[in-house]
Amino acid sequence: MRKLIPAAAAIAVAGLVLTGCSGGASSDGSASGEIKGEITVQTWALTPKFQPYLDKVIKSFEDKNPGTTVKLLDQPGDGYSNKIVSQASTNTLPDVVNIPPDFGVALAKSGALLDIASVEKDLDKTYVKGALDAFKYSGVDGTFGFPWYLNTDISYWNASQMSESGLDPKKLPTTLDEQLAQAKIMHDASGGKYFLMSSKPTTDDFLRAGIKVLSDDGTKAAFNTDAAAQLVQKYVDAYKAGYYPSSVLNDDYLGNSQLFTKGQVAFSTGGGPAYASFVKDNPSLASSIVMGPALNDQPPLYVQGFAISKQSKNQATALAFTKFILNPENQLEFANLTNTFPSTLASANDPSLSKSDGTPAGEAKVLAFNSLQKAKVLSPVQLDDAMKKILNQQISLAMKGDVAPKKALDDAASQIDKLLASQ
Numbered sequence: 499m500r501k502l503i504p505a506a507a508a509i510a511v512a513g514l515v516l517t518g519c520s521g522g523a524s525s526d527g528s529a530s531g532e533i534k535g536e537i538t539v540q541t542w543a544l545t546p547k548f549q550p551y552l553d554k555v556i557k558s559f560e561d562k563n564p565g566t567t568v569k570l571l572d573q574p575g576d577g578y579s580n581k582i583v584s585q586a587s588t589n590t591l592p593d594v595v596n597i598p599p600d601f602g603v604a605l606a607k608s609g610a611l612l613d614i615a616s617v618e619k620d621l622d623k624t625y626v627k628g629a630l631d632a633f634k635y636s637g638v639d640g641t642f643g644f645p646w647y648l649n650t651d652i653s654y655w656n657a658s659q660m661s662e663s664g665l666d667p668k669k670l671p672t673t674l675d676e677q678l679a680q681a682k683i684m685h686d687a688s689g690g691k692y693f694l695m696s697s698k699p700t701t702d703d704f705l706r707a708g709i710k711v712l713s714d715d716g717t718k719a720a721f722n723t724d725a726a727a728q729l730v731q732k733y734v735d736a737y738k739a740g741y742y743p744s745s746v747l748n749d750d751y752l753g754n755s756q757l758f759t760k761g762q763v764a765f766s767t768g769g770g771p772a773y774a775s776f777v778k779d780n781p782s783l784a785s786s787i788v789m790g791p792a793l794n795d796q797p798p799l800y801v802q803g804f805a806i807s808k809q810s811k812n813q814a815t816a817l818a819f820t821k822f823i824l825n826p827e828n829q830l831e832f833a834n835l836t837n838t839f840p841s842t843l844a845s846a847n848d849p850s851l852s853k854s855d856g857t858p859a860g861e862a863k864v865l866a867f868n869s870l871q872k873a874k875v876l877s878p879v880q881l882d883d884a885m886k887k888i889l890n891q892q893i894s895l896a897m898k899g900d901v902a903p904k905k906a907l908d909d910a911a912s913q914i915d916k917l918l919a920s921q
Contacts, residue, residue: 534566
């Protein structure tokens with residue numbers, strides 16, 4: 499399940515076919531009609547934990563808009579992508595739908611979603627740019643979702659292990675090359691006891707290095723270049739030199755955050771709340787963790803949003819409710835409940851987000867919040883889990899030395915192109 503509470507992982511709906519979808523009715527100006535009547539708002543795995551908040555917002559909206567009724571429909575986490583595709587294909591998509599950007603691409607291309615830029619002005623003055631841009635898709639004009647709650651990653655480092663290895667925790671790596679240089683120092687000084695590398699390269703790393711992942715129209719892989727092969731080779735060399743724990747290539751690899759929590763690696767990525775999670779699971783880390791921005795100063799952005807069905811018979815009320823739940827006050831309350839961040843620019847100066855309480859957890863939260871202004875969705879929405887798994891497998895083969903990086907990328911691109919062609 500891809501939720502931002504507390505972080506995100508990727509699954510995509512872009513490859514699903516919307517069979518039988520008529521594209522819905524035209525908006526014909528209904529988004530600017532009278533705010534009244536009933537709408538259904540669909541959320542994704544937020545109840546029962548956040549039911550009180552949602553009920554409160556709904557009641558407040560109905561009180562401010564007499565004659566309106568908002569029906570809440572919360573869907574289970576598993577199978578949600580299939581559920582919304584089924585709803586769209588049978589013209590039963592609720593008026594307002596909670597989706598991440600990658601779930602919206604197929605819906606937008608089929609004509610199932612309202613282009614909110616056609617009915618709402620000043621979107622770019624209201625929402626964090628990267629979050630709003632996440633709902634703009636290659637091959638279709640428009641913006642097909644309002645960003646709701648957000649998260650991003652910062653870098654976490656084990657200062658004790660760095661100091662013991664002769665590194666200065668006040669001079670943290672800011673780029674991959676700096677990380678690799680310090681990984682060598684740590685490896686040599688600790689005799690291979692400590693590691694500063696903890697994960698394989700992904701499409702995020704390609705994009706941070708300025709390497710395109712897909713063609714502009716999203717129909718072909720574009721990462722099988724000499725530049726990408728050279729980048730992968732850096733990881734291959736690091737693994738061969740022993741800068742990684744060997745488990746990163748195993749099927750039971752725990753992920754960098756769990757290895758960091760166990761004290762097995764000195765670097766991890768994570769959201770603002772990750773500090774508290776690390777220390778809760780391993781209290782001995784409390785005095786050892788230092789934090790820095792994402793490598794290459796390009797943080798990823800994880801987005802949840804609301805889309806409006808183009809099939810809705812009550813777009814005016816749907817639009818009004820969506821704007822209401824997304825106003826700065828309501829977003830701030832939800833962000834504080836969920837350890838996520840609001841998507842409105844007006845939230846930037848709120849002291850609960852922008853000022854630390856002086857604790858390490860507070861510092862992590864502020865660093866993550868400030869990173870949102872430059873964060874963006876790095877992985878293309880067309881790239882689904884099956885495609886990412888193919889690339890991951892080929893990179894693992896390269897790091898093991900079984901195949902050259904360029905061939906690994908070529909093989910992955912060939913397989914991914916076939917999947918893209920079937921979308």
